[in-house]
Amino acid sequence: MAVKLAHKPAEAGVDWEALVARRDALRLRKNALLTTLLVFTLLAVITYKGASTISWEFLTTPPREGMSAGGIGPMIRGSLLLMLGTFLLATPLGIFGGVCLAEYGDRSRIRRFMHASVAALAGTPPIVYGLFGLAIFVLKFQFGVSLLAGWCTLTLFSLPVIVLTTEAALKTVPEGIINGGLALGLSRWQTLWRLALPYAMPGIMTGVILSLGRAAGEAMPVLFTASIYYASTFPALSWESLRQPVANLPYYLAEGYRQPGVVPEHLIWGACLTLIVLVLLLNVGAIVIRTRARRRYL
Amino acid sequence: MRAPERAKQGERFLLLVFAMPTYTGKTMELAWEPDVSFEPQFAPYQFRLRLVRAPEGVDVEPIEIDLRQHPKGCITLPVWKAYSQEEWLKGYLFELEAIPTTSTTWATLQQFLMSDWAPTILYPRFGMLPLLLASLLITTLAILFATPLGLAAAVYLSEQASPRVREWFKPILEVLAAIPTVVLGYFGVVMITPALQKLFGEALQLSSGRGLLATALMMTVFILPTIISLSEDALRAVPNSLREGAEALGFTHAGRIRLVILPAAKSGLIAAVLLAVARVMGETMIVWILSGGTPTMPDFSSPTAALGTLVKPTRAIPDTIAIEMGNVELESPHYGYPFLLGLIIINLLGFAYRKRAQFQL
Amino acid sequence: MIAAMTPTTTKTVIQTVDLSVAYNGKLALKAVNAQFYENTVTALIGPSGCGKSTLLRALNRLNDRIPDAVTQGKVLIDGKDIYARGVNLTRLRREVGMVFQKPNPFPMSIFENVALGPRLHYGLRGRALEEIVEDALRKAALWDEVKDDLKKKSGLALSGGQQQRLCLARMLAVQPRILLMDEPCSALNPISTQEIEELIVELGKQYTVIVVTHNLQQAARISQYTGFLM
Numbered sequence: 046m047a048v049k050l051a052h053k054p055a056e057a058g059v060d061w062e063a064l065v066a067r068r069d070a071l072r073l074r075k076n077a078l079l080t081t082l083l084v085f086t087l088l089a090v091i092t093y094k095g096a097s098t099i100s101w102e103f104l105t106t107p108p109r110e111g112m113s114a115g116g117i118g119p120m121i122r123g124s125l126l127l128m129l130g131t132f133l134l135a136t137p138l139g140i141f142g143g144v145c146l147a148e149y150g151d152r153s154r155i156r157r158f159m160h161a162s163v164a165a166l167a168g169t170p171p172i173v174y175g176l177f178g179l180a181i182f183v184l185k186f187q188f189g190v191s192l193l194a195g196w197c198t199l200t201l202f203s204l205p206v207i208v209l210t211t212e213a214a215l216k217t218v219p220e221g222i223i224n225g226g227l228a229l230g231l232s233r234w235q236t237l238w239r240l241a242l243p244y245a246m247p248g249i250m251t252g253v254i255l256s257l258g259r260a261a262g263e264a265m266p267v268l269f270t271a272s273i274y275y276a277s278t279f280p281a282l283s284w285e286s287l288r289q290p291v292a293n294l295p296y297y298l299a300e301g302y303r304q305p306g307v308v309p310e311h312l313i314w315g316a317c318l319t320l321i322v323l324v325l326l327l328n329v330g331a332i333v334i335r336t337r338a339r340r341r342y343l
Numbered sequence: 344m345r346a347p348e349r350a351k352q353g354e355r356f357l358l359l360v361f362a363m364p365t366y367t368g369k370t371m372e373l374a375w376e377p378d379v380s381f382e383p384q385f386a387p388y389q390f391r392l393r394l395v396r397a398p399e400g401v402d403v404e405p406i407e408i409d410l411r412q413h414p415k416g417c418i419t420l421p422v423w424k425a426y427s428q429e430e431w432l433k434g435y436l437f438e439l440e441a442i443p444t445t446s447t448t449w450a451t452l453q454q455f456l457m458s459d460w461a462p463t464i465l466y467p468r469f470g471m472l473p474l475l476l477a478s479l480l481i482t483t484l485a486i487l488f489a490t491p492l493g494l495a496a497a498v499y500l501s502e503q504a505s506p507r508v509r510e511w512f513k514p515i516l517e518v519l520a521a522i523p524t525v526v527l528g529y530f531g532v533v534m535i536t537p538a539l540q541k542l543f544g545e546a547l548q549l550s551s552g553r554g555l556l557a558t559a560l561m562m563t564v565f566i567l568p569t570i571i572s573l574s575e576d577a578l579r580a581v582p583n584s585l586r587e588g589a590e591a592l593g594f595t596h597a598g599r600i601r602l603v604i605l606p607a608a609k610s611g612l613i614a615a616v617l618l619a620v621a622r623v624m625g626e627t628m629i630v631w632i633l634s635g636g637t638p639t640m641p642d643f644s645s646p647t648a649a650l651g652t653l654v655k656p657t658r659a660i661p662d663t664i665a666i667e668m669g670n671v672e673l674e675s676p677h678y679g680y681p682f683l684l685g686l687i688i689i690n691l692l693g694f695a696y697r698k699r700a701q702f703q704l
Numbered sequence: 705m706i707a708a709m710t711p712t713t714t715k716t717v718i719q720t721v722d723l724s725v726a727y728n729g730k731l732a733l734k735a736v737n738a739q740f741y742e743n744t745v746t747a748l749i750g751p752s753g754c755g756k757s758t759l760l761r762a763l764n765r766l767n768d769r770i771p772d773a774v775t776q777g778k779v780l781i782d783g784k785d786i787y788a789r790g791v792n793l794t795r796l797r798r799e800v801g802m803v804f805q806k807p808n809p810f811p812m813s814i815f816e817n818v819a820l821g822p823r824l825h826y827g828l829r830g831r832a833l834e835e836i837v838e839d840a841l842r843k844a845a846l847w848d849e850v851k852d853d854l855k856k857k858s859g860l861a862l863s864g865g866q867q868q869r870l871c872l873a874r875m876l877a878v879q880p881r882i883l884l885m886d887e888p889c890s891a892l893n894p895i896s897t898q899e900i901e902e903l904i905v906e907l908g909k910q911y912t913v914i915v916v917t918h919n920l921q922q923a924a925r926i927s928q929y930t931g932f933l934m
Contacts, residue, residue, distance in 0.1 A: 077500060171627065222810060225808040228766060232793075262523025320523055328517055328518060
């Protein structure tokens with residue numbers, strides 16, 4: 046039987062094998078560099094296009110002349126309002142869900158099933174949440190197209206990610222700490238509340254902030270449930286305004302596209318830049334929390 | 344005559360026919376023809392027109408017309424004039440009956456797959472094949488572009504890069520993943536569509552560069568972070584003993600990756616790609632902005648046609664939902680279709696995820 | 705597996721009756737009958753994997769945490785079976801303290817580490833709490849080293865030996881009667897080991913102490929009785 050050599054022995058003089066290895070390595074690195082380049086191009090283009098529009102007036106005043114001039118103040122305020130309510134609703138629910146999944150998942154098959162379901166929900170595209178919110182909150186519960194319906198939909202949208210990160214963060218709690226707590230005679234609940242949750246908190250907050258950032262940038266969940274386009278006044282936070290739609294940045298951008306020519310291009314780019322900065326600020330916050338937590342425990 | 348789009352089983356519509364007093368002829372004609380949007384072969388109902396009652400003193404043969412067999416036609420009736428509102432009601436009385444054909448489901452399915460998408464005309468058509476094909480094409484192209492790039496980057500990160508490079512790269516990926524899809528769409532409008540129009544605009548008379556290719560390119564950017572981080576996780580899950588074993592056998596670096604590490608991480612990599620497929624299929628904003636919004640049947644019969652298919656406007660499922668949802672009247676049957684499309688998307692996703700779970704467990 | 709014990713006249717605090725533990729259907733501990741006496745130090749020795757730690761963890765029911773661990777037989781503490789129905793687990797573990805192989809201080813200040821147990825169990829606060837923390841730290845011979853930055857310094861900032869003594873103090877603050885120690889010196893350097901050993905001898909005068917060790921000399925140095933598992 047003939048044996049075929051996969052690699053030819055190195056010839057004298059030139060080390061071909063080393064050269065090939067070097068070439069392969071460079072080929073691989075090229076891809077990572079390309080991705081990095083892509084990110085910076087994206088950011089650079091949007092900054093370049095939007096920077097000239099950004100001014101204090103643009104950020105704080107409402108649109109004028111049928112959306113064709115003025116600022117995007119109400120949209121920013123509306124986005125922040127949506128975020129606030131989503132944060133308040135989704136954080137406790139998500140942490141509770143994650144705790145249930147991590148703590149009460151002894152029966153492995155049920156746990157695996159639940160985990161897979163939540164993971165599937167986390168990857169479900171935003172438009173499905175939008176349709177669901179429309180069917181359930183807007184029509185069935187008769188919230189109407191309103192801030193409240195937007196909160197509920199965005200909460201559902203960001204919940205799976207929070208649940209998963211909470212579960213993952215609780216899993217990183219060292220066994221020693223749990224055992225130590227139990228050996229002290231703390232109940233399971235006390236161990237969780239006093240030891241595991243504080244330990245996992247940075248991880249959980251990272252997840253919460255990241256999912257909020259995702260929710261802040263998505264137009265689809267609020268498209269049918271919470272949004273209004275023509276906003277010339279600032280939304281206030283009151284019981285009545287809960288049942289009224291709000292203007293927000295992603296929807297402003299989506300509508301700005303759908304009705305070409307109404308909103309001048311420089312306003313669109315200014316809004317794009319604002320939205321990106323808002324989302325990236327949230328991300329930077331998450332990265333900072335993560336880095337500081339890592340430093341504290343290592 | 345407008346056929347009832349919401350005709351229920353055996354529903355009847357009554358039709359009064361009379362002549363105005365100023366009419367001078369001896370006979371009058373009752374003519375019908377279908378709306379341009381009417382496709383009898385897809386109609387789930389059989390429409391029948393029947394004379395119920397003739398006015399007093401007028402003698403006519405009984406009339407019964409199958410409108411499916413005679414979608415266009417004309418009958419002549421002896422004239423009968425009405426002078427007052429009470430007399431109008433004594434004119435010819437016809438009955439239009441909608442009888443469900445035996446193969447309603449089949450007809451709907453046929454229309455679903457074979458017709459085109461025109462939901463707002465008189466006889467709306469919900470053929471979604473073009474939409475489905477556009478969605479599938481966009482997904483295929485985006486995966487074809489993103490997988491080699493993302494996989495290679497992931498291999499670099501997990502097998503070659505120093506921990507410091509990895510630490511730097513992670514936030515960069517997170518930033519890319521965090522950029523809102525609306526913004527990605529606009530980015531495509533300034534960077535990709537003008538380039539496409541410059542390349543093919545004159546040859547194909549493009550009004551813009553929006554279409555399958557532009558969408559797929561931006562989708563590539565959209566799923567790149569997903570593919571990279573998930574594949575990197577999968578690669579890092581490969582136990583070090585395998586790497587060392589391969590090294591001990593004298594494999595080159597590339598051989599180690601290709602023959603040992605990639606096969607070992609296979610299921611995780613497939614899951615990464617499937618997850619990316621699911622995300623692309625459901626992503627709405629990018630398609631909405633970049634697809635052009637015109638439902639078109641893909642045509643690959645000739646190179647020119649194929650190129651046209653790639654760069655001319657199209658429309659996929661998710662942006663259809665977004666567009667239709669904005670202007671459907673609630674409770675109309677039309678309202679149900681976006682939900683149906685949503686369900687199809689969820690089913691596709693479910694399939695992808697089931698596979699993913701199978702690979703992971 | 706045999707546990708050989710020298711019978712004496714001292715009062716028996718813990719008695720195991722045909723105690724068997726299986727993980728995943730595999731027996732880790734087979735029909736152990738052993739007695740542990742009041743206010744003495746008992747060392748458990750034996751080759752690795754013979755079930756020393758399993759026996760120890762069976763005594764405060766920490767094995768319950770492992771999903772597929774099955775325990776059979778009885779563990780009598782003062783004549784009462786702790787595996788009987790309706791036993792309050794947290795009360796049991798308050799009575800039977802445990803120190804682990806690897807020091808596991810909680811990520812909080814030294815004071816909080818020690819105060820956590822008494823605060824939650826006995827609702828202590830203020831002066832009473834500070835007293836009990838000081839007392840526990842003194843018993844663990846850690847007070848003098850940490851009294852200055854008690855509430856500022858994290859338990860994780862201590863050295864390995866100090867961390868282990870902190871864990872001892874944390875356990876003592878809950879006022880147990882029985883102390884279980886699972887190779888408490890194996891992760892420590894010789895100097896810290898000596899400090900902990902002295903501490904164990906000292907604690908043996910007031911508590912029933914059971915120490916798992918893999919070191920015969922250590923067993924000889926610290927214990928009055930030795931159980932050998934194989």
